[in-house]
Amino acid sequence: MPHIPASAALSRFRVIDLTQVRAGPTACRQLADWGADVIQVQMPEHMRGDDTLGGQDGSDYQYTHRNKRSATINLKEPQGIAALRRLIGTADVVVENFRPDVKHRLGIDYETLSREQPGLVYASISGFGQTGPLAQRPGFDQIAQGMGGLMSVTGTPGQGPMRVGLPIADLCAGIFCAQGIMVALLERESSGRGQWLHTSLLEAMVYMMDFQTARWLTEGDIPRQAGNYHPTSIPTGVYKTSDGHINIAVFGSKIWERFCHAMAAPEWISDPRYMDKAARSVNRDSLNAEIERRLAHNTSSHWIAVLNEIGVACGRINDMSQVFEEAQIQHLGMVHTVESPHFGTQRLVGQPVQLTRTPSTIARATPRRGEHSEEVLTELGYRADELASMKAQGVI
Missing domain, CATH: 3.40.50.10540 (Crotonobetainyl-coa:carnitine coa-transferase; domain 1)
Structure with a gap:
């Protein structure tokens, strides 16, 4: 043939x-x-x-x-x-x-x-x-x-x-x-x-290695392990809910403010520990703990819906069987x-x-x-x- x-x-x-x-x-x-x-x-x-x-x-x-x-x-x-x-x-x-x-x-x-x-x-x-x-x-x-x-x-x-x-x-x-x-x-x-x-x-x-090479070549900063959290954009990472884990990515000051309101924590906006990117970087552990304390009150599905509705990127963490159950994956015709x-x-x-x-x-x-x-x-x-x-x- x-x-x-x-x-x-x-x-x-x-x-x-x-x-x-x-x-x-x-x-x-x-x-x-x-x-x-x-x-x-x-x-x-x-x-x-x-x-x-x-x-x-x-x-x-x-x-x-x-x-x-x-x-x-x-x-x-x-x-x-x-x-x-x-x-x-x-x-x-x-x-x-x-x-x-x-x-x-x-x-x-x-x-x-x-x-x-x-x-x-x-x-x-x-x-x-x-x-x-x-x-x-x-x-x-x-x-x-x-x-x-x-x-x-x-x-x-x-x-x-x-x-x-x-x-x-x-x-x-x-x-x-x-x-x-x-x-x-x-x-x-x-x-x-x-x-x-x-x-x-x-x-x-x-x-x-992309931006990690730039951190070293232009700033002299040797990147380190950050686990499931983004090394420079905070808060971004894996967070525990009442029934599992989800990914949340908060980019930009406006999105940060929306996120604070969604977490019922508008005081974070003016809190000197969290009010800007540099402060959140120093205090990432306490901030992440606060976020998880609030997320624990509801399910992954609830938070994914709430956060995406206000423009905060958020999504499930799927195993391979769940990947192909996603309606969007099916819509895209990838298989x-x-x-x-x-x-x-x-x-x-x-x-x-x-x-x-x-x-x-x-x-x-x-x-x-x-x-x-x-x-x-x-x-x-x-x-x-x-x-x-x-x-x-x-x-x-």
Whole structure:
């Protein structure tokens, strides 16, 4: 079956996905979800290492590799490298996350490929960058969370560093890589030339520290752990009600005044301990205790309704089952269904950006390893007898 584009937006582009695990596959999924013909190139089944997310049948893998085709090519064989080079010759983009030296050893680095394809956009994702003292180190999401500063500001003060509950460095590196690829493709329309772009888990993590990096670089302030409370906007955080917990975010002086009235505490407006942002920062513990004392008199639903009515941001803290029970989530249509020939109907979260004219869909379920090998290579002009021979020799 030929390419089935998930959107018209990027359907004219072909992407060769040489990545594994999460960051690289995430980048390629972004492109596939917007219609690019993403061909995932993997080692044949008999040679594969532990390069999948919980196994090919796992939910993680199924979510990450939808809308792609899969071909197996043995890159340890000269005939396999030749087949890959032939495939790359039909592509606009190559994405890889080998260790920095591997692509040069295989002869599929940007310098080599771009001599024959000056319009090629070549994207690399690594743990720590393509050069430098740590370039050859293996990268892992939690290592980047720690080195990039995230774990130093996550968690409750005094209880040690804490990772966040998802692979944020991997995911952000993948999304930034996809963004870089689209920027390079857009620039190619004027210059006619491709280019090499690269990012890393560490760079993505440092960038995502955002205002925390600014606090240090411009003010010399080392951010610390603040638990469930916002480090600079007070009161903002998790608060206990009579039947659970809710998030409340109070931003700006007008909202603060409305919040004080809702808490039946108008005296806080003029109280020197709480009357401005600086004072509330110093006295955050006593203020938070006062807030929770008042919230304890009613339910989470009550306070969510009351506070949102007056413009104070407030919301539930959902587990995953409750997330998809939210009427707004259902209204936004974030859950898509796709028919898998291997697992039947699957429900997966789609893209969080809505393009009204060229929307993203999930047009194809995640393939088995090598499911489209013969299809893809036939498109390149390989004959049936050549494919049979390559298969017998373990090349595909």
